[in-house]
Amino acid sequence: MTDIQAVKTALRLQQIELPSWAFGNSGTRFKVFAQQGVPRNPYEKIADAAQVHAFTGVSPSVALHIPWDQVDDFTDLAKHAASYGMRLGTINSNVFQDNDYMLGSVTNPDPRVRRKATDHLLECVDIMDATGSRDLKLWFSDGTNYPGQDDTRERQERLATALAEVYERLGDDQRFLLEYKLFEPAFYTMDVPDWGTALVHCLALGPKATVVVDTGHHAPGTNIEFIVAMLLRAGKLGGFDFNSRFYADDDLMVGAADPFQLFRIMWEVRRGGGLDPALGVAFMLDQCHNIEPKIAAQIRSVMNVQEATAKALSVDSDALAAAQRNGDVLGANAVIMDAYNTDVRPLLAELRAEMGLDPDPVAAYQRSGYLESIVADRVGGAPAGWGA
Numbered sequence: 397m398t399d400i401q402a403v404k405t406a407l408r409l410q411q412i413e414l415p416s417w418a419f420g421n422s423g424t425r426f427k428v429f430a431q432q433g434v435p436r437n438p439y440e441k442i443a444d445a446a447q448v449h450a451f452t453g454v455s456p457s458v459a460l461h462i463p464w465d466q467v468d469d470f471t472d473l474a475k476h477a478a479s480y481g482m483r484l485g486t487i488n489s490n491v492f493q494d495n496d497y498m499l500g501s502v503t504n505p506d507p508r509v510r511r512k513a514t515d516h517l518l519e520c521v522d523i524m525d526a527t528g529s530r531d532l533k534l535w536f537s538d539g540t541n542y543p544g545q546d547d548t549r550e551r552q553e554r555l556a557t558a559l560a561e562v563y564e565r566l567g568d569d570q571r572f573l574l575e576y577k578l579f580e581p582a583f584y585t586m587d588v589p590d591w592g593t594a595l596v597h598c599l600a601l602g603p604k605a606t607v608v609v610d611t612g613h614h615a616p617g618t619n620i621e622f623i624v625a626m627l628l629r630a631g632k633l634g635g636f637d638f639n640s641r642f643y644a645d646d647d648l649m650v651g652a653a654d655p656f657q658l659f660r661i662m663w664e665v666r667r668g669g670g671l672d673p674a675l676g677v678a679f680m681l682d683q684c685h686n687i688e689p690k691i692a693a694q695i696r697s698v699m700n701v702q703e704a705t706a707k708a709l710s711v712d713s714d715a716l717a718a719a720q721r722n723g724d725v726l727g728a729n730a731v732i733m734d735a736y737n738t739d740v741r742p743l744l745a746e747l748r749a750e751m752g753l754d755p756d757p758v759a760a761y762q763r764s765g766y767l768e769s770i771v772a773d774r775v776g777g778a779p780a781g782w783g784a
C-alpha cells in the first residue's frame with residue numbers, strides 16, 4: 397500500500413534546478429533557429445526561470461554558466477533573483493570555448509593554459525561566494541583525438557593537480573560536482589569519460605568532491621540506474637544533469653526519449669535515500685530547446701521529473717522486498733511495473749491544487765500572456781545564446 401500523504405510530502409520537497417542557458421537560443425552545428433522574446437542577459441533569463449517556478453512551485457533556483465552569465469555584480473544578480481522568489485544555484489564553469497583550449501584546459505600540455513583554466517575555476521568559486529551557491533559544476537571538454545597525441549596518464553596527473561587546487565579553495569559549505577562524458581568534443585579519449593574516472597578523483601579528494609550524472613553522457617544501453625545506485629552507496633552522488641537522448645548527447649527534454657529509464661533512475665534514487673534533501677542530491681536540468689518554446693519546455697521537463705519521481709514513490713517497497721526475498725522473479729518485476737504503469741497525473745494535479753497552483757502548469761503558463769509580453773518587450777539587443 398502506498399501512503400499518498402508521504403508521496404505528496406516527498407514531491408513537495410523535491411526541487412528541480414533550471415539551467416539559465418535553456419532560455420537562450422541554441423541549436424546544432426548546422427543551424428540555430430532564433431526564437432522571439434529570448435532573454436538578452438542573465439537578468440532576463442532569471443525572469444523567465446521565475447515563470448517556470450511560478451507555475452510548478454518546485455523550481456526556485458537557476459544555475460549559471462560562466463562566462464555566458466558574467467555580470468558586473470553577482471550580489472546584485474542574486475538580489476534580482478530574490479525579488480522573483482528565486483535564488484542562484486550551481487555555478488557551471490566553462491573552459492571549453494577559448495582558443496587556448498584546443499588541446500585541453502586543465503590537462504593541456506602547456507602549463508600556461510593549465511594555469512589560465514584553473515584560475516577560471518577558482519574565479520567561479522569567488523562567484524559562488526557572491527551568489528551564495530553551494531555547488532560548482534566541473535565539466536571538461538579535455539581529451540585527445542588521436543592515439544599518441546598526448547600522454548593519457550600525464551593528463552590524469554594534470555587533472556588531479558587542478559582538482560586539488562579547486563578543492564582546497566572551496567568553503568565549508570561548498571562542493572564541486574565532477575561531470576563525466578563518454579565522447580565529444582574529443583573522439584579518442586576524454587580525460588573524464590566515465591563515472592569510474594570521476595569517482596576515483598573525487599575519492600582521492602574528500603567529501604566536498606562529488607560526481608554528477610548527466611543522463612546524456614553514456615554509451616547507448618548503459619544501465620544508468622546502476623551507476624546511480626553505486627554512487628549513492630559510496631556517498632558520492634552530487635546530483636543530476638537531466639535531459640534525454642535518442643542517440644548521443646541530444647539534450648532533449650528529460651523523460652521524452654525514455655520515461656521508463658527516468659523512472660528506473662528515480663527508483664534507485666529513492667531506494668538509496670536520495671530524495672531526502674539532507675543527502676544533497678541536486679536535481680538539475682541541462683537541456684537545450686532548439687525548436688520548441690523554451691519556457692513551456694522547461695515547465696514540461698520539471699513535470700516529467702515529478703512524474704517519474706511520483707511513480708518511483710508509488711513502488712510498494714514492502715511487497716517488492718518480500719518478492720525479492722522469496723526469489724519471486726515475476727512478482728518482484730510486477731511490483732516495479734505496477735508502479736511504472738500507475739497514472740500519477742491526477743495525484744500531481746491534486747498536489748498542485750493543494751499548493752495553490754494550477755493543476756495544468758503548461759496550459760496555465762500559455763494562458764498567462766507572458767510569452768506575448770516578452771516577444772513585444774524584448775526588441776533590440778542581442779539575444780542570449782551559447783557564447784553570449
Ligand code: RM4
Nearest residue numbers: 488535575610637645682
Ligand atoms: C556539456 C555538459 C555541461 C554543460 C555543457 C553546455 O556537454 O553537459 O554540463 O554545461 O555541455
Ligand code: MN
Nearest residue numbers: 575610637682
Ligand atoms: Mn551536463
